[in-house]
Amino acid sequence: MSIEKTLFAAADKMRGSMDAGEYKHIALGMLFLRYVSMSFERLHTRLSEDEYSDAEDRDEYLAESIFWVPEKARWSMLAKQSKDAKIGIMIDEAMRAIEADNETLKGALPKVFGKESVDRAMLTGLMDLFSNIKLEGTKDDFDLIGRIYEYCIGEFAGAEGKRGGEFYTPKSIVDTLIEMIEPTKGRVYDPCCGTGGFFVQSEKFIDAHSGQIGDIAIYGQERNHTTFGLARMNLAIRGIFADIRWNSEGTLVKDAFPDERFDYILANPPFNISDWSGELLREDTRWKYGAPPVGNANFGWIQHIHHHLSASGIGGVVMANGSMSSMSGGEGDIRRALVEGDAVDAMVALPGQLFYGTQIPACLWIMAKDKSNGIAKEAKLRDRRGEVLFIDARKMGALVPGSRKQKEMSEEEVASVARAYHAWRGEPDAGAYEDVPGFCKSASLDEIAKHNYVLTPGRYVGAGALEDDGEPFEEKFRRLMGELRGQFAEGRRLEKEIEERLGALE
Template sequence: MTIEKTLFAAADKMRGSMDPGEYKHVALGLLFLRYISIAFQRKYDELLPEGLDVAEDVDEYMADGIFWVPEAARWRTLSAQSKDPKIGVKVDDAMRAIEADNEQLKGALPKVFGREALGGHVVTGLIDLFSNIEFEGTRKDFDLIGRIYEYFISEFASNEGKRGGDFHTPKPVVELIVDMIEPLRGRMYEPCCGSGSFMVHSERFLDHHAGRREDLAIYGQELNHTTYGLARMNLAIRGIVARIEWNDQGTLLRDAFPDEKFDFAMANPPFNISDWGGGILAEDRRWTFGTPPVGNANFAWMQHIYDKLGSTGIAGVVMANGSMSSMSSGEGDIRRAMVEGGAVDAMVALPGQLFYGTQIPACVWILAKDKSNGIAKDAKLRDRRGEVLFIDARKMGALVAGSRKQKELSQEEVVRIAAAYHAWRGEPDAGSYEDEPGFCKAASLEDITKHNYVLTPGRYVGAGAAEEDGEPFEEKFDRLTAELRAQFAEGRRLEQEIETQLEGLL
């Protein structure tokens, strides 16, 4: 069993009657405290030979991006007191002390450990559990920490139903969007950032492509305050600097960055939300392609995100499949205006059963502000106006080991989809693009018009080539006919047997 599964199984046994939505913050909050304490202690031991005054100098830690941890909040202090009946209160006080000494963590850390409903034995058990994790206190730990965070978040999302799915985007879907829009340098925006998964994977993308963290400025906004805190911990534990804002009205009603434009945007907005303030925002300037229906926020989200893009910006947005074909409440007209306005770059139909807590099938919209690339002679990308790339990935994905209903895309499938998109865009070293029946099609505006601006990829890519099994048609026909006759005969035999049994009951 992997360390993630071991930790989750052990922690899950301690959960008791606590709501899983709250419990994940307890477990991950302690994991955060464990790591920053180890990182602090490593630096402290390194500085101590230079004198106690140097080891106690806060600036020495800030210079290395290490959080200052007060004595009472250090893991060794709390671990030594783990059997104290008031250990939960002590952990809450530790979280407050850390926030007081680290401005960037103010309001981010959970203070729920002293609650009577949680029980001291749970806090004691978790402290003992996390004490067994061996951290170095360096960036080398990020991979393990990330795996534990993602595993805990996804497992709780699968148990929470719709509420869990609201904030958690499956890792392969995040990777797909990051790989498609490639946020290497500039400003990146996530309007409903949840646990910060897009931001984390953008940083990983930079690391894997020799990018520099200082070249990518990250912005985000979140409505749920506890999830907002989780996102900040998720980023802080990796040393990712991001500006994340929270308010209780949400992004559509109160944009935290009203005057900002971005080079990249990524989002998995909640699907088909009806209570989004549509009546209040009916005349909003963001509705370039038409006023979204009051009863569904899907096209409000997409137009908001498109509005936030700079002159060459690009966005990847996860949406319910209905967004590709719905004609109700003017959505068909908005979709047509988006296509004719050159806003839609590519559409990807995803496999079913990817998302936790919902069976609603989903798709990815890739939006682009300038598909012409300025028609510059030295433009790296080709002019894609009047064309949309459709990718049908519905047949991809496989069941997750041990699950009968949860699927995920493989790394190879993510690479294949992203590669088709980059080749179609004409990117250097991406290879030449060709339509592939059953998988991808570069459709013209004329083709899309014939389909009444319905953007379901299956309508455009056609059927893939049938697999040849090498059996001659005549032989296959005779074999299948014989099988059919045998099945008919078996059906008649069973029918007679049932009648005989029924007669015996009379």
């Protein structure tokens, strides 16, 4: 069994009746404490052995992007007292001490370990589990920590289920957007950043392409305060410095970056939210293509993202499938204006069953501020004005091993979607673009108008080529007709049997 499943299974037994959402922050908060302690103690040992260094000089740690951990907050000290009846209070004090000595972490760490509802035996068990995880206190740990973070967040998302249209963004979707958008240099923004998954994957993408994380600046906003803290922990543990902001009103009502523009925007906003205070925002300057209906925030999010794109910016947003075809509340008119205004670059229909705990179908909207080849001349992109790329990926994905409901896209499937998009954009080394029946189609505005500006990819890509099974047409026709006649006969027999049984009841 993998370490993720081992940890979750053991933790699941210990958490008892505790709410899954609360337990998530306890488990991941403890993982954070374990890592920063290991990272600190590793450097502390090195400095102690260097006669020209001072192991108690905090600037030494700052220079290495290592958090200063006060003595009482170090894992080695806490682990020795793990069976103490007050261990929960000690951990809370450790979190406060770390925040006090690290400005970037103020208000980010969970202080819930000392609550009466938290079982001390559960905390002791968790400490033993995390003590047995082999960490080096270096960036080599990030893969393991990231796997545990992603697994725990995903599992708890399934346990918590849907809340107000919000869902944990599955790795398949994050990877697809990252591979399509390719945030390598510039300003990256997520208006509803959750636990920071898009930012973490952006770092992995940059690293995989031999780039530098310092080449991007990260911005985000989150409404849920506990999730906001988790995002800051998630980024801090990897040394990713970001400007993440919180307010209780939420991004659409209180935009934390009203005057900022971004090169890349990635977002998975809550779907179909009706209580978003739309009636108070009728005249908002973000609604260039029409005021979103009061009863649904979907086109508020789509326009918010387009509004915040820089002159050559690209944005990707996960949306409910209804956004591609709904006509209610003026949504059809907004969609038409977006298409005619060349705000929509591409549409991707995703496979079903990607989301944890729900089978809700979703799609990707890829937005662009300027699809001409003018401002994008350096990148040698083709002029895409008057066209929209449609990709139908609904047939992709396979069930996750051990799951009857959860699907996941393979790396090759994700890559095939990204390749089609990059080829269509005319990017160097992406190859020549060609329409593929059943998969992708570059449609003109005239074609889209004939479909009344409905943006469902299946309407444009058509059916894929049928595989030749080698059976001659005449033989196949006779065989299928024979099967059809047999089914008709069986239908008549069943109909007669039902009538006889009903007659016996009279």
